[in-house]
Amino acid sequence: MAFPVDLRRCQVMGLAGTAFLALGGETAGALPVRDLLAPASAQAALGLVGVYFGVVLLIAAWVLLGRLVRGPEPPTPRALLLVLAVWAAPLLLAPPLFSRDVYSYLAQGAMVDAHMDVYAHGPARLGGPLADEVAPMWRHTGAPYGPAFLALASALSSLTRGEVPAGLLGMRLVALLGVALMALALPRLARHSGVDPAAALWLGALNPLVLLHLVAGAHNDALMLGLLGLGLVAARGRGPVLVTLAALVKAPALLGLPVVVALRVRSGRRPLPAVLTTAAASAATTVAATAVAGTGYGWIGALDTPVSPHNWALTSLLGRATGALLADLGSGLAPLAVPAWHLLGLAATAVAVLLIWLRLRPRPVYALGLSLLAVAVFGPAIRPWYVLWGLFLIAAAAPSTSVRHRVAALAGVLALAVLPSGGPADLGQLVLAVSGAALGVVVLWQAHQAARAPVPGRVA
DSSP states (O other), X not given: OOOOOOHHHHHHHHHHHHHHHHHHHHHHSSOOGGGOOOTTSHHHHHHHHHHHHHHHHHHHHHHHHHHHXXXXXXXXXXXXXXXXXXXXXXGTTSOOOSOSHXXXXXXXXXXXXXXXXXXXXXXGGTXXXXXXXXXXXXTTSOOXXXXXXXXXXXXXXXXXXXXXXXXXXXXXXXXXXXXXXXXXXXXXXXXXXXXXXXXXXXXXXSOHXXXXXXXXXXXXXXXXXXXXXXXXXXXXXTHHHHHHHHHTTSGGGGGHHHHHHHHHHHTTOOHHHHHXXXXXXXXXXXXXXXXXXXXXXXXXXXXXXXXXXXXXXXXXXXXXXXXXXXXXXXXTTGGGHHHHHHHHHHHHHHHHHHHHHHHOTTOHHHHHHHHHXXXXXXXXXXXXXXXXXXXXXXXXXXXXXXXXXXXXXXXXXXXXXXXXXXXXXXXXXXXXXXXXXXXXXXXXXXXXXXXXXXXXXXXX
16 A cells, blocks of 8 residues: 555645744754854754754655645645645744854845945944844855845845844745745746646745745745746746846846847747847846945945855865865965866856757746756855755756656755754764654654554455
């Protein structure tokens, strides 16, 4: 007998997973500094086990839901949206999880509100409780975000008067708005690309990375992707404005403008007018958003801010390994190893994007998804949620089931890749995380065995 799968079971299992995430995060999450517990404390250890237990339950619920979506009677998009709302609910009031970036957003918003140059100075210039919440490596670096997001962060800072709890809730609501826009755009993009809308929602919106990092982590990538998705849906109308606003949240969305042009040409417009009108609308939006935010154009020069010496991007890892080897050999070129590998990564990204577009010109949305995935993989900085840049659009437009399976597997692995505190892991924390995940596997296996056991009096 196979493990019984129904929508209700998936909904309850995922809800249990996010509930354990929220509860465990109360002691093991990216808490305000005054509430941080020593990693070796009993409460923090129990919270860490609970978080990874919840992550395993959530991944299992998502996988089982995928079986339903591919089954003979798949749930409707509306039913999947309800599942997403139920899974996300426990995370609404949970502390930040898996990253402290949300504190940087709040501090940068307060800097803009105080008329400080957020691109020339880090949150340390702001000082006070908000600056203390920012991860040490980012306290002295300028913001890499565009004026559209910083204007929003500034308005939130003014509204909450710099209060951390209210600011965290506000940023999470902004992230939830972004996820809602993603969920609104996915079915429409899927229909346009000849893809099942339910399958697109499953992979692109109910993905564990969305819940763990966009909702629980309150990352502004949610707003970027939501605006990008809506811009592609509205390519024939206000698409350039929406896509430009997405890029003025985070720069990678800028790759969406050529897709808007391609979709306009496909709808019957001539290429040159399509390019000119798109460029004009984008330029006007940039000027207007920058004027409203009052931040200037310093974000263009601050785009390398996410690069840190300890980044685990592929090019950074190769650069550090090469630098260590050169240092052992006594070469004076060791300090140049990491920058050289970063340049090679950028070159590889450019080549990959060019090849993708040459091959997939008839499928521009899919090409954009693969291009953004290449930017995340080969770029000088990577975080697990960066993969969502490409995965979101691959979910909406990938013509191949095998591609979907590969990116789904990647998402499942990356969901386990970061501690809930957002900090580096020591051996003790790794043991606790593995223990929590193993406990989740054991519980799921026992449930599976119980479901297979014959019921007395029931004929097979």
